[in-house]
Amino acid sequence: MTTLVIANHDNAELHASTLNTVTAATQVGGDVHILVAGSGAAAVATQAAQVDGVAKVLHADADQYKDGVSIEVANLVVSLAGDYSHIMAGSTTSGKDMLPRVAALIDSSQISDIMAVDSADTFKRPIYAGNAIATVQSSDATKVLTVRPTGFDAAGVGGSAELAIIEGPAADGTTSVVGRELTVSERPDLGAADVVVSGGRGVGSAENFKIIEGLADKLGAAVGASRAAVDAGYMPNDYQVGQTGKVVAPNLYVAVGISGAIQHLAGMKDSKVIVAINKDEEAPIFQVADYGLVADLFEAVPELVEAL
Amino acid sequence: MKVLVPVKRVIDAYVSIRVKSDGSGVDTDNVKMSLNPFCEIALEEAIRLKEAGVATEVVLVSVGAADIETVMRSGLAMGADRAIRVDADNDIEPLAIAKILKHVVETEDAGLVITGKQSIDGDNNQTGQMLSALLGWSQATFASEVVIEGSSAKVTREVDGGLETIAIPMPAVVTTDLRLNEPRYPTLPNIMKAKKKPLDVVALSDTGVDATKRQTIINVSPPESRSAGVIVGSVAELVDKLRNEAKVI
Numbered sequence: 422m423t424t425l426v427i428a429n430h431d432n433a434e435l436h437a438s439t440l441n442t443v444t445a446a447t448q449v450g451g452d453v454h455i456l457v458a459g460s461g462a463a464a465v466a467t468q469a470a471q472v473d474g475v476a477k478v479l480h481a482d483a484d485q486y487k488d489g490v491s492i493e494v495a496n497l498v499v500s501l502a503g504d505y506s507h508i509m510a511g512s513t514t515s516g517k518d519m520l521p522r523v524a525a526l527i528d529s530s531q532i533s534d535i536m537a538v539d540s541a542d543t544f545k546r547p548i549y550a551g552n553a554i555a556t557v558q559s560s561d562a563t564k565v566l567t568v569r570p571t572g573f574d575a576a577g578v579g580g581s582a583e584l585a586i587i588e589g590p591a592a593d594g595t596t597s598v599v600g601r602e603l604t605v606s607e608r609p610d611l612g613a614a615d616v617v618v619s620g621g622r623g624v625g626s627a628e629n630f631k632i633i634e635g636l637a638d639k640l641g642a643a644v645g646a647s648r649a650a651v652d653a654g655y656m657p658n659d660y661q662v663g664q665t666g667k668v669v670a671p672n673l674y675v676a677v678g679i680s681g682a683i684q685h686l687a688g689m690k691d692s693k694v695i696v697a698i699n700k701d702e703e704a705p706i707f708q709v710a711d712y713g714l715v716a717d718l719f720e721a722v723p724e725l726v727e728a729l
Numbered sequence: 730m731k732v733l734v735p736v737k738r739v740i741d742a743y744v745s746i747r748v749k750s751d752g753s754g755v756d757t758d759n760v761k762m763s764l765n766p767f768c769e770i771a772l773e774e775a776i777r778l779k780e781a782g783v784a785t786e787v788v789l790v791s792v793g794a795a796d797i798e799t800v801m802r803s804g805l806a807m808g809a810d811r812a813i814r815v816d817a818d819n820d821i822e823p824l825a826i827a828k829i830l831k832h833v834v835e836t837e838d839a840g841l842v843i844t845g846k847q848s849i850d851g852d853n854n855q856t857g858q859m860l861s862a863l864l865g866w867s868q869a870t871f872a873s874e875v876v877i878e879g880s881s882a883k884v885t886r887e888v889d890g891g892l893e894t895i896a897i898p899m900p901a902v903v904t905t906d907l908r909l910n911e912p913r914y915p916t917l918p919n920i921m922k923a924k925k926k927p928l929d930v931v932a933l934s935d936t937g938v939d940a941t942k943r944q945t946i947i948n949v950s951p952p953e954s955r956s957a958g959v960i961v962g963s964v965a966e967l968v969d970k971l972r973n974e975a976k977v978i
């Protein structure tokens with residue numbers, strides 16, 4: 422049994438979700454290999470080789486992998502699939518975009534977003550926005566799995582795996598990335614942050630989100646948002662926490678002006694400690710909050726920043 | 730260009746889910762069912778392409794038993810021209826659904842498929858990507874803007890870092906994200922008209938697809954529940970609890 426983990430990276434750095442995925446792979450048993458498909462991504466391959474529990478890093482470096490176009494990466498993975506019992510990628514937008522292609526091309530039925538490994542063929546995954554947990558057994562020869570990063574601890578670093586340079590199939594070349602509007606932020610990555618401060622519709626405007634950001638900076642936190650806040654244009658799409666946005670599980674999650682709809686809870690209810698600040702004492706968010714403060718956020722948040 | 734929109738019936742987004750006590754699944758008796766919200770967005774996009782003269786026909790397709798026809802009619806009421814139901818169980822896996830959809834795409838000779846990025850029940854986020862791979866068509870997932878320019882398209886995608894725009898040749902499979910559009914509500918006259926629109930039923934055996942399951946659901950259980958904590962009386966008390974009780978700051 423050998424598991425191939427597809428690294429998530431930006432050609433410069435290994436994304437934290439890869440470390441969680443490696444832990445899931447280790448729990449399956451057998452060897453763990455990491456595939457780094459990139460362009461000028463030697464630094465990423467080196468980082469991958471240091472992840473604990475990894476026996477081998479396969480590094481494919483070519484122009485066609487520069488932008489992580491799913492057709493190109495999937496074709497490469499398919500060319501390697503015969504050697505593996507399990508193929509895993511983190512449930513990031515790139516993993517979700519790419520891995521189902523691999524599953525279809527090798528005729529395997531993918532299991533999405535696993536949060537626990539029960540055995541080499543049986544996994545737990547959330548369905549219905551996490552309102553139910555399904556235990557699913559796969560009968561496919563090669564198991565294709567996306568992994569929910571918050572379900573697994575990050576693997577440590579300090580190892581030294583073998584590094585092999587490999588060559589992929591010819592480029593497909595049909596898809597090109599022609600533009601990117603990426604969020605630039607000094608704050609920690611939302612998916613991996615220790616503390617997250619999220620604002621909802623109650624914050625009222627993009628301008629008012631400065632209040633949320635002020636609190637986040639005081640706590641060294643990442644900033645998140647509800648769908649309503651993103652839809653209203655207060656924050657960009659990549660801040661959305663929830664069933665159809667990002668799933669987070671920090672030590673501390675502070676929800677400000679968020680009602681607590683099930684779709685939002687799906688993305689944060691595994692946080693260790695939840696704080697809710699809302700002026701409506703009936704808001705459902707208080708049913709999952711460890712500490713609730715019924716207050717107007719425009720008074721409470723500045724006061725909190727002051728007190729910290 | 731004919732646009733095919735695969736849609737799925739799901740438990741309505743605002744219903745609270747009850748897990749059956751025998752662990753076999755989720756209770757669907759007497760529960761409000763709706764079109765999957767991402768499929769509504771897909772359908773809206775297809776209808777707008779037709780209104781803009783880019784698409785000639787919008788065909789809705791759903792794989793499932795006869796009980797899904799009610800939500801298919803609401804898709805017709807939104808403005809799809811006709812519908813196809815592939816008669817099958819309601820619980821087949823995304824890979825089999827993608828294979829069935831491939832068959833429909835080929836028999837219909839469609840030039841574009843728009844699916845939802847995920848359904849809010851299975852949350853699989855697979856079907857569109859699998860279909861694209863099986864067809865050998867371009868793939869553009871999590872779309873927040875779609876611009877079709879003759880034989881190519883530009884699609885802006887919602888990705889973890891922000892937004893990314895890709896250029897792809899047609900034909901393509903596009904999957905929808907939340908910000909692509911705001912689906913219209915069907916009007917009463919359109920609901921009446923939808924009753925007369927064609928809804929053809931195709932047998933699973935006619936698609937030649939083997940939909941045998943590869944996965945067994947061993948158990949479905951409720952998630953670990955979280956109990957409500959305390960309501961604090963002041964900001965000072967909150968800070969004190971976070972520092973000295975929870976020890977998270």
Ligand SMILES: Cc1cc2nc3c(=O)[nH]c(=O)nc-3n(C[C@H](O)[C@H](O)[C@H](O)COP(=O)(O)OP(=O)(O)OC[C@H]3O[C@@H](n4cnc5c(N)ncnc54)[C@H](O)[C@@H]3O)c2cc1C
Nearest residue numbers: 621622623647648649663664665666678680684685700718
């Ligand atoms: C298919 C689908 C997918 C979805 N996916 C997601 C998702 O991934 N993530 C997500 O978050 N949602 C998602 N939603 C939306 C979800 O159902 C809710 O509509 C959304 O979470 C509501 O956001 P909100 O809590 O910010 O807004 P509201 O529900 O409007 O709540 C605003 C809250 O702010 C409080 N408030 C107002 N003013 C103040 C003030 N001055 N001080 C203190 N409190 C104040 C109010 O009391 C209220 O509780 C999805 C919905 C669907 C149908």
Ligand SMILES: Cc1cc2nc3c(=O)[nH]c(=O)nc-3n(C[C@H](O)[C@H](O)[C@H](O)COP(=O)(O)OP(=O)(O)OC[C@H]3O[C@@H](n4cnc5c(N)ncnc54)[C@H](O)[C@@H]3O)c2cc1C
Nearest residue numbers: 735736791792820823844845847848851852853854855856
């Ligand atoms: C009792 C029960 C048991 C089940 N057991 C299993 C099981 O063992 N294994 C398993 O994988 N699934 C099982 N399912 C089914 C599962 O919940 C999904 O319905 C199915 O796998 C499709 O996945 P999805 O809708 O999450 O796909 P996604 O990939 O999330 O769907 C994305 C898009 O694909 C299109 N699409 C999806 N389904 C259809 C469809 N039927 N017709 C047309 N278009 C569609 C839509 O555009 C949708 O927006 C079961 C369901 C029930 C009710």
